[in-house]
Amino acid sequence: MAPPSSQACAAVERSIRERVPPLLTDLYQFTMAYAYWRAGRHNEPAVFELFFRDNPFGGGFSLFSGLLDCLLFLRSFRFSDEDLEYLRSVLPPATDPAFFVFLRELDCSNVTVRSAPEGTVVFARVPLMEVSGPLAVVQLLETSLLCLVNYASLVCSNAARFRMAAGSRRKLLEMGLRRAQGPDGGLTASRYAYIGGFDLTSNVQAGFLFGVPVAGTMAHSYVTSFSSLEEVWPHTLMTANGDHESIDLISLTKGWLRLVCELLGAEPGKIREGELAAFLSYAVAYPHNFLPVIDSYSVSCSGLLNFCAVALSLFELDYRPLGVRLDSGDLCRQSVEVRRVFRLCSERFSIPAFHSLTIVGTNNISEHGMAELNLKENEIDVVGVGTHLVTCTRQPSLGCVYKLVEVRGSPRMKFSEDPEKSTVPGRKAIYRMLDTEGHPFLDLLCLREEPAPTAGEAVKCHPVVGDQTCQSITPSQVTCLRLDVYIKGQISQPMCSTAETREKVQHSIQNLHPRYKRLEEPDTYTVAVSEKLHNLIAEIRKDSSNDSNFLLAN
Amino acid sequence: MAPPSSQACAAVERSIRERVPPLLTDLYQFTMAYAYWRAGRHNEPAVFELFFRDNPFGGGFSLFSGLLDCLLFLRSFRFSDEDLEYLRSVLPPATDPAFFVFLRELDCSNVTVRSAPEGTVVFARVPLMEVSGPLAVVQLLETSLLCLVNYASLVCSNAARFRMAAGSRRKLLEMGLRRAQGPDGGLTASRYAYIGGFDLTSNVQAGFLFGVPVAGTMAHSYVTSFSSLEEVWPHTLMTANGDHESIDLISLTKGWLRLVCELLGAEPGKIREGELAAFLSYAVAYPHNFLPVIDSYSVSCSGLLNFCAVALSLFELDYRPLGVRLDSGDLCRQSVEVRRVFRLCSERFSIPAFHSLTIVGTNNISEHGMAELNLKENEIDVVGVGTHLVTCTRQPSLGCVYKLVEVRGSPRMKFSEDPEKSTVPGRKAIYRMLDTEGHPFLDLLCLREEPAPTAGEAVKCHPVVGDQTCQSITPSQVTCLRLDVYIKGQISQPMCSTAETREKVQHSIQNLHPRYKRLEEPDTYTVAVSEKLHNLIAEIRKDSSNDSNFLLAN
Incomplete structure (x- = not known):
């Protein structure tokens, strides 16, 4: 690249x-x-x-x-x-x-x-x-x-300090373009954050000009733009190897969602239909790259359940979903809860890979917050950093x-x-x-x-x-x-x-x-x-x- | 412009x-x-x-x-x-x-x-x-x-906050290009600092592209690059109206310097020859725009005396020197001392304008430091702000x-x-x-x-x-x-x-x-x-x- x-x-x-x-x-x-x-x-x-x-x-x-x-x-x-x-x-x-x-x-x-x-x-x-x-x-x-x-x-x-604070295990994603000193501040930040030890940037131009690996999937606006399953189109998906004819992803996922609710004792009435529609629509577009943001409404009452259901459908069709992104609230606490649910799904539905899906955390993380990740229990695999990185707040x-x-x-x-x-x-x-x-x-x-x-x-x-x-x-x-x-x-x-x-x-x-x-x-x-x-x-x-x-x- | x-x-x-x-x-x-x-x-x-x-x-x-x-x-x-x-x-x-x-x-x-x-x-x-x-x-x-x-x-x-802190009397100069997030961070800063209420920028490109008024005279490197009066060339200057033949600015200024030392009871042995040479050389190049930085060695033992001598020469030749810049130490205290010396020169040599020469202060000034100017006794007319303005430290x-x-x-x-x-x-x-x-x-x-x-x-x-x-x-x-x-x-x-x-x-x-x-x-x-x-x-x-x-x- x-x-x-x-x-x-x-x-x-x-x-x-x-x-x-x-x-x-x-x-x-x-x-x-x-x-x-x-x-x-x-x-x-x-x-x-x-x-x-x-x-x-x-x-x-x-x-x-x-x-x-x-x-x-x-x-x-x-x-x-x-x-x-x-x-x-x-x-x-x-x-x-x-x-x-x-x-x-x-x-x-x-x-x-x-x-x-x-x-x-x-x-x-x-x-x-x-x-x-x-x-x-x-x-x-x-x-x-x-x-x-x-x-x-x-x-x-x-x-480099964020890198040292994060330890070598976690991947670091730079995403500060919108908070930098204008266009070139953002471009310089993406380039030199990568040089300093970040793994990825959200900044496409930095990828284009300097070959920095780019990453990103969806924002809250994508999720909130959906309100009903009727907006999911097409709602069929072939299996990953193309062997089978198209499967109706909506009914497949509804089935999984019922099982997930049962497994976790969740209230189906609190699940957001629009969010599920957004996830399904994204999964249809990019079945190999499914990593939605799950906190547009409520992680535990809606986003996580919707994710698990769509991910289980994708696994059933031999795709490998990537994971989830958390963008608000107490990331550590939530990541532990998310991992617990991943483990439960992994065990209950006999899908070992479900346990180790990626959890991305992004919420105004400072160097101090990054260092805390090594002290507090958490399950965050990839950390996105924007403002504190590019503005060098400290x-x-x-x-x-x-x-x-x-x-x-x-x-x-x-x-x-x-x-x-x-x-x-x-x-x-x-x-x-x-x-x-x-x-x-x-x-x-x-x-x-x-x-x-x-x-x-x-x-x-x-x-x-x-x-x-x-x-x-x-x-x-x-x-x-x-x-x-x-x-x-x-x-x-x-x-x-x-x-x-x-x-x-x-x-x-x-x-x-x-x-x-x-x-x-x-x-x-x-x-x-x-x-x-x-x-x-x-x-x-x-x-x-x-x-x-x-x-x-x- | x-x-x-x-x-x-x-x-x-x-x-x-x-x-x-x-x-x-x-x-x-x-x-x-x-x-x-x-x-x-x-x-x-x-x-x-x-x-x-x-x-x-x-x-x-x-x-x-x-x-x-x-x-x-x-x-x-x-x-x-x-x-x-x-x-x-x-x-x-x-x-x-x-x-x-x-x-x-x-x-x-x-x-x-x-x-x-x-x-x-x-x-x-x-x-x-x-x-x-x-x-x-x-x-x-x-x-x-x-x-x-x-x-x-x-x-x-x-x-705008710096402007409010400074009050309307003082002129504000933006000079943050070198401390901004790269070239465009600096350019954006110069443009919008002006829009927010600054009067001037040091950034030439901002003047070129956006018509922001530009200002600046000399850095310490200019002063320290001189070591002897022999480097002053030419050392003659015509009077401002061009009436008289060229006057030897070095001997004229030496005469004034003796008088200034007498007036202030200063030790001639502490005066830096290189600094005087730098001031003279600049005055020859820009006799209408004389505003040197006077703290390359010592304000009170050298820079201020050299300035006064050159400025008195310029006044004698009917030019109007602009003032001085202070770039280190306690700006308030020094500005009061500088103004006191300006007043003494003004009175002793009967040059009313000497009293009101401009004093520029530049030394990593924050908004808080700017607000303090209204509380502490000082004589600063123009304040240059760089880092704290463009990086928005706070x-x-x-x-x-x-x-x-x-x-x-x-x-x-x-x-x-x-x-x-x-x-x-x-x-x-x-x-x-x-x-x-x-x-x-x-x-x-x-x-x-x-x-x-x-x-x-x-x-x-x-x-x-x-x-x-x-x-x-x-x-x-x-x-x-x-x-x-x-x-x-x-x-x-x-x-x-x-x-x-x-x-x-x-x-x-x-x-x-x-x-x-x-x-x-x-x-x-x-x-x-x-x-x-x-x-x-x-x-x-x-x-x-x-x-x-x-x-x-x-």
Whole structure:
């Protein structure tokens, strides 16, 4: 079902071009670019880093996503005449017309990106991407890159948390399109929720564009649109193997319904005829895919009984019904009751498969509610999650930032009234230290020119948060967290399909030690700077408190 | 600057076609449509209503937005061959091939929409839109319409709350693109934040497409990219009227800086040369638009002094600098200090305008933080809001739903395990009752065939929440909350530009009594059903507890 990588990427690239034109950015990128251009600084080599300051959702890690979109954006970055005409109308009238000629020629052919691999577990304050190139160009890219990474990484991380809360047994269905920030918010959510560990989406366009497996059967409106068995048409069905002539499904099911009522001691008078009609009509249309929503009226007095009767008819005709969906009330309690009835039917009518029909639960489930499923008795096999997944209710923004770290080969650092808003200067290499069991335990930010740490050799490092005391650590393995992904206008890594990136995510999470994966109060993963980088920071701080007395000169 | 309505609408329509293809929906819409089609019910006339169940943000009202996008979506609703090929691959293999022929021919030429006007104050449980047409078609529209209304209305309402919290004096700048749910989340946020009462956006594409006024000057990266006055080029500037030859701005500003340091007793050694260079370079590029961010190092020890020096130079050359931006720390406290220094400069150097330079504050401001600005001493003139506005942190989803209320002329009602998930059946007329002062005080849901309530005449009504006791009320005026906006495939109302809709919003909010507008614990606006509708609900409930004994028949 999944389109091949190249085809999928072409679709993504087209969509990026349409959705992320170069004007989709903050105005100040243009005023700054103009000021650089005016001062003749626009081609100075500059380096920016993209990172976030706190792991989301009170967790111990995040996932890095959105990289492919960024690279496709860079590849198609060009201003149209229409764009420039608009810019001319909003930039101050004093803007030199030659600046627009400069913009017209601009592209990302001199831009280089080094980054962590997409789908990797990452930590606060470790740069995810390093974007280098002509100062004016890399400045112009800021907002678009942040926009593409921020939400993708956030929703992917959120999905991974739901996945961990759910355990590996349950299937997870994403169904948040209607509650997302408009069409593309929903599409991004479906794609990155899948990458983060969901199994299915309700979003058809996400299936079409990215090959995400899609699922869904019926809403309440379908059920309530029926009022009488007379609306069921056709009401005959062949057996699954086509051996027998058409059977009248209505009388067959009425027979089963009587037996189900007897078995459960249910009151036939409370059963909704319209609901039965809806189920029958759906079963006739999709006898292999019968999974109705059973709470339009009352699960125990009507929906469950109607389901069992239709399912028994389908079994009799050698079809295999799928199960039921619960969409309101106490899902755990109801699922236990549903499973009990499935078992009774299974035993009474000697249909072993009836016992293990699927129970889908969907009712505004939060991560907390998902975690509770492991504590409360329940029989839910598939959980649908919408609002809390796509809006990331608990923390709706990752807060990625994009900071200048070097210009013309000289390191840059931002101080700030808020100390945690200060930046780590200089062009870096980033290494992940693994312990003897292959678990990462420390990310080390070094200056780019430093030799890489060596497995089995002690290395000094200074944690970036906390008391900052120097540690000496000895990694069993060292991996590099920076790939060359975009070199001078070309994407320089194979592009992964959505499914491939999803694999990488699962692998990266598996490698992480459980102490960093606890949903609440995880251990803090250590992020540190090398001795050399530590010294550079100290030097810049010292210089800064002792600035050149330029006022006295001249 | 704003494009004319028709041009703006063409741009919006193109963007809707690209962003909201008919596959951007939940799979179950197709499985249901198939089941209807298979049963020959696809052309039965059906009516759906779109509404939300709780006013957002703990407030007393919401705003209705996203209608124009819905209508443009309906107008362009058609499946392509590529869409159908994909659907064929994901729908069960048993799907009759003729169904895809049916889908290929489908459009919204038989769909009719009646709705509240876009930009109106609306309340929980009052249907915003009524969508009627062939059952299969109006079912297929569900997710897309919800997706277009949900976030637009939510962010518009959020913006209106920020506007109310800020008071009318302060200007509000939306700057959330980088923190939104991807590119289109950011674009939708910028558009509807403006409609909800913001004055400006940082988002250039929102300006380009929708004519929203754009603003922005510089980021910290611009400031930290400079390290020495040698990078300022050119360093000369003509006077504003062009009378004089070019003046050396560096020496002029150094002179002013000495005077400023004297005036304020500041230590020249702490002033950052790079920051001054950045300010000078920007001033040379945009002497009429000088508004730097002054907290890259230290506001009081460097940024403010550098600003004052450059601003004094600009005043001397007859330019009018704009002001400063503060982006970290305690904005209130700093703004007071900045204003104090502005006043001192104004007095000491006899420049009255210096006192009233603009102070922009941007630092992760929430609605609560905005409301605090009215309680704490501060001098902030313009507030920039990003994350909390676009992600609607306090409630990131409005929770609109789309429910079937009538099929083949017969009312439909959903019961539920959660009583508040039950629906109000039947095709309706909706009236807003105004008091003698022209304030709305009650929305009345009637059956469509009932005569409209008359001004000055008592009418019985039953509140939909609370104790449900019958009331008699006498409106001074009655307005209808349902316009015919889409009739048989045609948009039947003039399309409003973004700015026109913004006007409507402001007007609608102004008309609302303050007791419903309190940000915390507002009064509850009454939503009621007419006597006739009340009786219909009772009748359906009675019938439902006493369903036809279809089991016994036959």
